[in-house]
Amino acid sequence: MGGIVVGGITVDGVTVGGDDTQLLIARAYLSRVSEPACIPVWDLVRRCGPVAAAAAIRDGAVDRYVEAATQARRDSVDPVADLEAAERYGIELVVPESDRWPHFAFAALERTGLARAERYHHGERTPSESGELMPPLALWARGRLELASVGVRSAGIVGSRAATAYGEHVTAELGYGLATREVTVVSGGAYGIDAAAHRAALAAGGPTVLVSAGGLDRPYPPGNAALYERVAESGLLLSESPPGCAPQRRRFLTRNRLIAALSTGTVVVEAAARSGAMNTAKHCVGLGRPLMAVPGPVTSPMSAGCHTLLGRDAAPALLVTSSDDVLGVVGGVGEGPPPIRDCDPKLPAGDRRVALDQLDATARRVFEGLLVRRFARPDEIAARSGVSPLEVIRALPTLDLAGLLETGDAGYRVASRRRPG
Amino acid sequence: MGGIVVGGITVDGVTVGGDDTQLLIARAYLSRVSEPACIPVWDLVRRCGPVAAAAAIRDGAVDRYVEAATQARRDSVDPVADLEAAERYGIELVVPESDRWPHFAFAALERTGLARAERYHHGERTPSESGELMPPLALWARGRLELASVGVRSAGIVGSRAATAYGEHVTAELGYGLATREVTVVSGGAYGIDAAAHRAALAAGGPTVLVSAGGLDRPYPPGNAALYERVAESGLLLSESPPGCAPQRRRFLTRNRLIAALSTGTVVVEAAARSGAMNTAKHCVGLGRPLMAVPGPVTSPMSAGCHTLLGRDAAPALLVTSSDDVLGVVGGVGEGPPPIRDCDPKLPAGDRRVALDQLDATARRVFEGLLVRRFARPDEIAARSGVSPLEVIRALPTLDLAGLLETGDAGYRVASRRRPG
Numbered sequence: 154m155g156g157i158v159v160g161g162i163t164v165d166g167v168t169v170g171g172d173d174t175q176l177l178i179a180r181a182y183l184s185r186v187s188e189p190a191c192i193p194v195w196d197l198v199r200r201c202g203p204v205a206a207a208a209a210i211r212d213g214a215v216d217r218y219v220e221a222a223t224q225a226r227r228d229s230v231d232p233v234a235d236l237e238a239a240e241r242y243g244i245e246l247v248v249p250e251s252d253r254w255p256h257f258a259f260a261a262l263e264r265t266g267l268a269r270a271e272r273y274h275h276g277e278r279t280p281s282e283s284g285e286l287m288p289p290l291a292l293w294a295r296g297r298l299e300l301a302s303v304g305v306r307s308a309g310i311v312g313s314r315a316a317t318a319y320g321e322h323v324t325a326e327l328g329y330g331l332a333t334r335e336v337t338v339v340s341g342g343a344y345g346i347d348a349a350a351h352r353a354a355l356a357a358g359g360p361t362v363l364v365s366a367g368g369l370d371r372p373y374p375p376g377n378a379a380l381y382e383r384v385a386e387s388g389l390l391l392s393e394s395p396p397g398c399a400p401q402r403r404r405f406l407t408r409n410r411l412i413a414a415l416s417t418g419t420v421v422v423e424a425a426a427r428s429g430a431m432n433t434a435k436h437c438v439g440l441g442r443p444l445m446a447v448p449g450p451v452t453s454p455m456s457a458g459c460h461t462l463l464g465r466d467a468a469p470a471l472l473v474t475s476s477d478d479v480l481g482v483v484g485g486v487g488e489g490p491p492p493i494r495d496c497d498p499k500l501p502a503g504d505r506r507v508a509l510d511q512l513d514a515t516a517r518r519v520f521e522g523l524l525v526r527r528f529a530r531p532d533e534i535a536a537r538s539g540v541s542p543l544e545v546i547r548a549l550p551t552l553d554l555a556g557l558l559e560t561g562d563a564g565y566r567v568a569s570r571r572r573p574g
Numbered sequence: 575m576g577g578i579v580v581g582g583i584t585v586d587g588v589t590v591g592g593d594d595t596q597l598l599i600a601r602a603y604l605s606r607v608s609e610p611a612c613i614p615v616w617d618l619v620r621r622c623g624p625v626a627a628a629a630a631i632r633d634g635a636v637d638r639y640v641e642a643a644t645q646a647r648r649d650s651v652d653p654v655a656d657l658e659a660a661e662r663y664g665i666e667l668v669v670p671e672s673d674r675w676p677h678f679a680f681a682a683l684e685r686t687g688l689a690r691a692e693r694y695h696h697g698e699r700t701p702s703e704s705g706e707l708m709p710p711l712a713l714w715a716r717g718r719l720e721l722a723s724v725g726v727r728s729a730g731i732v733g734s735r736a737a738t739a740y741g742e743h744v745t746a747e748l749g750y751g752l753a754t755r756e757v758t759v760v761s762g763g764a765y766g767i768d769a770a771a772h773r774a775a776l777a778a779g780g781p782t783v784l785v786s787a788g789g790l791d792r793p794y795p796p797g798n799a800a801l802y803e804r805v806a807e808s809g810l811l812l813s814e815s816p817p818g819c820a821p822q823r824r825r826f827l828t829r830n831r832l833i834a835a836l837s838t839g840t841v842v843v844e845a846a847a848r849s850g851a852m853n854t855a856k857h858c859v860g861l862g863r864p865l866m867a868v869p870g871p872v873t874s875p876m877s878a879g880c881h882t883l884l885g886r887d888a889a890p891a892l893l894v895t896s897s898d899d900v901l902g903v904v905g906g907v908g909e910g911p912p913p914i915r916d917c918d919p920k921l922p923a924g925d926r927r928v929a930l931d932q933l934d935a936t937a938r939r940v941f942e943g944l945l946v947r948r949f950a951r952p953d954e955i956a957a958r959s960g961v962s963p964l965e966v967i968r969a970l971p972t973l974d975l976a977g978l979l980e981t982g983d984a985g986y987r988v989a990s991r992r993r994p995g
Binding site for chain 2: 460
């Protein structure tokens with residue numbers, strides 16, 4: 154295939170812009186042709202690669218599940234126009250093939266996505282079911298913060314749009330305290346807790362990531378347009394949707410998984426019993442990341458969700474009262490006691506040897522930097538293995554797919570057993 | 575020995591008032607001669623009985639530990655005068671030999687007291703160490719509520735004297751809601767949370783028990799004297815100290831163990847990081863009873879203690895937000911999910927047979943009413959065994975001492991193994 158047909162225009166990727174351009178156009182096409190977190194489309198891309206997958210979708214040469222998910226837009230999507238529009242707004246498309254992709258943060262999503270795709274292939278999961286914990290096909294980004302390292306030391310701070318003065322006060326303390334200690338504050342740019350979290354991080358001159366449910370040219374809510382601008386100036390705006398996309402209800406829910414995935418741990422500050430923040434909390438738990446909740450007055454409906462998360466029946470959340478508490482969970486070694494999981498220690502040596510033989514030299518050094526019992530963060534693994542933190546981050550997904558790695562709340566360690574499949 | 579010498583007056587218990595009077599006088603003497611929760615004195619009483627123990631103390635015929643704990647007052651205590659003064663105030667002395675003694679509630683204290691006394695005998699614990707979880711030697715009581723059944727269905731509600739409006743509001747909801755459902759509200763009669771708890775129970779026309787740190791003729795704080803009167807009218811005032819005793823600091827701490835022991839479970843509503851309520855919470859955990867805490871604003875120092883109890887490092891407390899939540903913990907079967915402990919199921923049949931042979935018919939029936947796996951409350955055991963709840967309550971300590979019984983948060987069941995000693 155020398156190029157793909159998009160929006161009625163033939164783009165010859167090879168001759169016009171090289172492989173990278175072809176890849177970008179394919180990913181741009183994929184990011185609009187179906188809704189985010191679609192299992193069949195993600196699976197097609199995994200098996201065929203993005204360029205062939207985009208071409209197959211455009212040609213209708215796909216199975217009925219992919220067809221159902223893509224037929225409405227397959228002829229009308231114009232990825233080149235999307236990329237051009239993005240460029241005008243200072244928005245870039247970041248793809249999984251890029252060094253800028255947040256492999257570290259998305260390792261958990263890759264794992265859940267792979268598991269869901271396997272179940273889909275084995276007929277255990279129909280494609281119409283929620284594919285919520287699927288990795289994104291691409292990310293539209295605007296800002297100055299380096300995307301690749303987001304998730305190494307970051308905290309999702311989420312909560313109610315109709316926050317109380319109490320909730321906004323606590324959020325300001327958390328966001329400011331974390332950002333001053335170089336913890337990236339991740340949130341969704343909404344009114345209430347989200348906006349308070351971003352503002353506090355900006356006030357501290359610290360890093361913040363705003364994950365939007367719609368196109369980055371369409372700040373939502375429009376009243377937070379100035380906040381979007383400020384985040385773009387020093388932090389990062391992210392969206393799965395190309396410019397022009399409206400923030401539809403479903404996109405808020407799929408967006409929430411990205412907040413959870415990009416966060417080392419997520420804090421729910423205030424949340425009604427049923428709310429978007431509770432949805433983010435569910436994703437956080439689903440990804441195996443530490444969930445935290447701030448208690449509040451039992452008389453406040455805005456704290457009811459937090460108390461549910463902290464209650465004995467649910468009990469997946471840690472109670473936190475300050476940025477110090479959160480730092481103890483999402484921070485590095487020595488900044489607080491990270492939660493430890495119980496697991497048994499080692500892979501049988503023979504099994505591990507086979508997998509190790511297939512690794513490149515860097516990945517092998519990273520593996521040797523892993524600890525057997527304790528989970529370590531990339532910076533510690535980097536120090537132990539003598540490679541750069543960025544190389545560690547890049548090698549981790551490889552080690553994970555080889556079944557050599559185990560992901561925990563506090564980082565990574567040697568896998569205790571080979572994973573099935 | 576035909577009588578004991580007290581306060582310079584020889585009282586011939588046998589001729590003047592019979593065994594009961596002799597017993598009451600001995601217990602009255604013991605309740606003043608040493609401070610509450612004294613391991614050596616409790617142990618002496620356990621081994622010799624109260625009458626001989628009181629006589630030995632009076633005569634100085636005791637070991638150096640008992641002597642050290644009693645020599646300051648052994649000649650000046652006048653138990654007859656104390657009993658006469660008590661009678662003038664409508665205060666009665668309730669002794670462990672009486673059917674009115676709260677055997678059910680104090681079963682846990684008997685167990686911890688016995689264990690501490692054993693360690694004391696084996697030299698593992700010096701008597702100067704805290705004997706906090708020792709059973710009381712006697713209780714001074716004033717009021718209408720039946721003492722024996724307190725603890726079957728009761729909730730300690732404790733917290734800060736300097737309560738906030740929030741704390742008092744939540745306490746009122748808890749106390750009222752529990753008292754309307756016939757849960758006895760147990761507290762300490764102090765300003766703040768304590769007083770709000772008693773008042774709410776009284777407003778609901780429900781049962782409440784006030785455990786005082788000083789003599790019941792000396793309400794403390796004096797500003798709560800009217801509250802003491804109201805509790806005496808429909809509930810119960812209790813103290814370990816005879817009339818006239820000042821509420822000294824140490825007596826507040828020993829008093830707190832009685833609040834925990836008389837409560838099926840204890841709720842901390844508001845508490846500073848270091849406070850009497852945190853001391854009561856510690857006792858509750860020490861007795862194996864369920865501890866609950868109400869969250870509040872993280873900005874409130876009065877909720878800091880509660881958040882510590884609910885945090886992951888301590889984590890002995892259940893988060894509760896309403897009287898329904900508390901009822902689910904302290905209420906009977908079907909009123910909520912009581913916490914279940916994991917234990918293995920049965921005594922070897924041979925062991926149990928020996929112990930069973932030594933029981934009277936009622937105790938045997940009560941034993942047969944116990945479940946093997948699930949903890950059951952006395953009312954349920956009564957229904958299963960066909961004896962009255964009061965008979966169950968009286969038989970439980972016997973079964974416990976015979977090693978046939980296991981006490982849990984949710985009641986009693988067949989012991990999973992014989993206890994040491």
